[in-house]
Amino acid sequence: MALDRAVIEELRHAVGREYVIDSRNDLRIFERDASIEGAVPDAVVLPATTAEVSSVIRVAARHRVPLVMRGAGTGLSGGAVTIRGGIALQVTRMRKILEIDPVAQTALVEPGVVNQELSLAAASHRLFYAPDPSSQKACTIGGNAAENSGGPHCLYYGVTTNHVLGMEVVLADGSVHWVSGDAPDRIGLDLCGVLVGSEGTLCAITKVKVRLLRTPPSIATLLAAFPTIETASQAVSAVIGHGIVPSALEMMDQVTVGAVEAHYHAGYPTDAGAVLLVEVDGIPESTSELMAAVRNVLAENQGYAMREAQSPTERDLLWAGRKGAIGALGRIKPNYYLHDGVVPRSRLPQILSAVGEIGVHYKLPVANVFHAGDGNLHPNILFDLRERDVLPQVESAGEEMLRAVVELGGALSGEHGIGLEKSAFMPWVFSADDLDAMRRVKGALDGQGIMNPGKIFPDPERKSLHLAGRTGLAVEAKWW
16 A cells, blocks of 8 residues: 555655655565565655654654665565565665774774675775675675675674674664674673664664774685585585684585586586685785695595686686676576575585485476585575466475474574565574564564564464565566
């Protein structure tokens, strides 16, 4: 149902007439993120300042209108989908890097700053921002904080929450607050720890203060091939078992390697059952010793065709293949369903075997590309939406894969969040008391329930995992 015209006028008064979108055709641009969910908002509002965000939220609270925060729309769990209608609060106009302090090694940024732009700006001070999702050329820092995003280099450096020092946030009543600070051992409640990863259900993020790190003087990057995905998985456990924690330890299966090599020509061996991309950094002497040790462990575990990048250009090409892997899979099928679960590293062979069996059972191709070092699995179920009744099959396969993850002692999400996609599965890993405690936190900060409603918690109003039947909307091909 469309918003009352009086509400639209209040929103226009808050941010300017040209920054409120309510035309049905224009709203379709904002109907989905990078998941397979979709629902058209009643209005899109593009604020430019914290004061404007506060004003918009006050309007939403006054009229009890659902409000969903939205960054670049690269989220993979339906977190930015307006399933209850209402307002999509798009923060991409708030894209200033407000300060980089090279002495304190911090940066203060607005939520619409693109992840990679922050590291590029920090590079002139020989600093970098560690969390690096594969979508880092597009995803925004505000969205990264909301989802507690990870990335290939988070094995060693940690995920977003380990690098957020403080945030300016707007709560559901429109009040503005600064939470946490610069000290690692903060006194009092860790509200920043509560709000990072809350997926827009507790607040709107309007500024983020992050920790920057010194650019390591030496980086070594190695590509290694393995006869099977099982032998590659065993090699991952062996590397960590030898006390080596690389800055990145990534895996791609044969399906993914074939698609990536056809697109990027990065020199990936297409005859391999799987490949590992391993990176270590530090001073030159330590990286040389570490990489030699890594080579020995990989060779002992059937690794072959090992190739170390000999220049920054070659390193960038190897990483371009890894970070562009999802888009390259469009060569196989036009649509994909990308899942996100975590298992203990020692269980990688079992979960990958289960994923393969599920794909065969449903007659759906599955490509695996994931953060092997921390067991963060990303099976890509490839499909063509033009095939009759394929979407329910895809979703059933995805559900079985997540069930297998949980049965092997894993978690529902490593970095993509729960959102809409996995909310129905929360009782698999949390008791009724656990969920009640979470809901009470939600109620304390958002008493009216207007902030991103229908996400994270099981929703009795939703009878199925997807919205395609209810909205009549087609799922579009994903190329990013």
